[in-house]
Amino acid sequence: MAEQIAEQAAGQISQQVAEDRVARPRPVAVTIGRRPEPVHDVAVYAFDGMAPFELGVVVEVFGLARPELGGLLAAPWYGLKVCADRPGAELDAVGGFALTARHGLDDLAAADTVVIPGVRNAFSGVGAPPGRQTGGVSPGLVEALRTAHERGARIVSICSGAFALAAAGLLDGKEATTHWRYAELLQQRYPRVRVNPDVLYVDNGDVLTSAGSAAGIDLCLHLVRRDHGAKVANSVARRFVVAPHRDGGQAQFIEAAVRPVEEDEDGIARSMQWALDHLSDPLTVSVLARAARMSDRSYLRHFTARNGTSPMRWVVTQRIAASLALLESPEGTVEEIAAAVGFESAATFRHHFGRVMRTSPTAYRRSFGRGVA
Structure with a gap:
């Protein structure tokens, strides 16, 4: 009986689409x-x-x-x-x-x-x-x-x-x-x-x-x-075919002169990929600069010019993004998730999560978690 009802519903929908090709139902x-x-x-x-x-x-x-x-x-x-x-x-x-x-x-x-x-x-x-x-x-x-x-x-x-x-x-x-x-x-x-x-x-x-x-x-x-x-x-x-979440803001686009990519900036991309692979590790500007094979001062200047945001602000955003899938899972406490994505404490995680997402990790999990009470 259920199969007959399903076939009848599918037939009705197909007929409606065929009869009304211009006006989308x-x-x-x-x-x-x-x-x-x-x-x-x-x-x-x-x-x-x-x-x-x-x-x-x-x-x-x-x-x-x-x-x-x-x-x-x-x-x-x-x-x-x-x-x-x-x-x-x-x-x-x-x-x-x-x-x-x-x-x-x-x-x-x-x-x-x-x-x-x-x-x-x-x-x-x-x-x-x-x-x-x-x-x-x-x-x-x-x-x-x-x-x-x-x-x-x-x-x-x-x-x-x-x-x-x-x-x-x-x-x-x-x-x-x-x-x-x-x-x-x-x-x-x-x-x-x-x-x-x-x-x-x-x-x-x-x-x-x-x-x-x-x-x-x-x-x-x-x-x-x-x-x-x-x-x-x-x-x-x-x-x-776009990133789920872009970093930075409009500042990077306001009347910015187009300039050739300097050879040193290849290190910026390399350091960003390295950081994504090591989000749970302690990350500082010095650590990222070493991954890019640049001095701290040069790295900070080139990173900000390229991305419209500072290296550590970018790292925080990536850690928040990585935490979303974990919060949607019923496994792991907020404290465990904070540590897994590299925050020093749950309090620091909550602070940055609230600034970026305008809600708390617990509220996000309550709204989007699968099988989470």
Whole structure:
């Protein structure tokens, strides 16, 4: 009987896909013998004159089927809707093509996660009196964002999308980031926002912002990590062919002159790989400099210039990253995990974990651990 039900369900799904090749059906969790779990709805905003890269990142992460995840998922994958101020209207995209969004702002306001991948022109209204500097943000979008936030939705911006969140008042009193090119303008226009131009993204829990275009990948992977754990996020990153977590911030990209790679810098890469193989060992700048066959002073200067962060800050980040898979396992105490990844004490581990992940190791294990009470 169960096999007949499964065959019937599969036949119905195949027929629906065949009959509606243009309109993609909403993802449905099909199970036998139990009630299907609800899909987490993600809505991404599309607008006339948009650059397609940021929209593509959101579609790639949340809208692509993920058969490779198999048994890794403890909950259904995301359902994605592309929304616009006027659903069905043709929207010009940078590059000489157009797209059409089938969903409107009502669907955006009703989603579980809302992503604003940019605004049409962040510099719109520069020089106008306060209150009339629209920044390319429509009143309808502002209202939809406020409605979604009041409902408890998670609100996310990429690049200049932070201007839409700020216009809705969702960043007041919060730390936020945007592309370094817009950071000063965002701070001037919205003085109640604490703009940090140096980071790749900022997670305030229900409101998250990211820097320039590629930082949107980092933030989307961070959301997957929050929702489904490090193993799933790593799998998505592998399919994306990107690192699961990048180190450093925007400082390494701000008007940096392109220069040839010096011969000594080969030692930087060698020392970084050596450090990854010896995370549990005591690591200092002197130890890493010896692995690179460089003086401490030269190593510190070259490492920081190359990576946009200091050697020891990078080491801490790698140790935190290594701890995630261990925390998701039911085996090992926080103290044992801290020692395994090279921290001198559990207290030091908790301090750095909280700074990097904005939560505690215990809370992370409670949220993402498999079989952990």
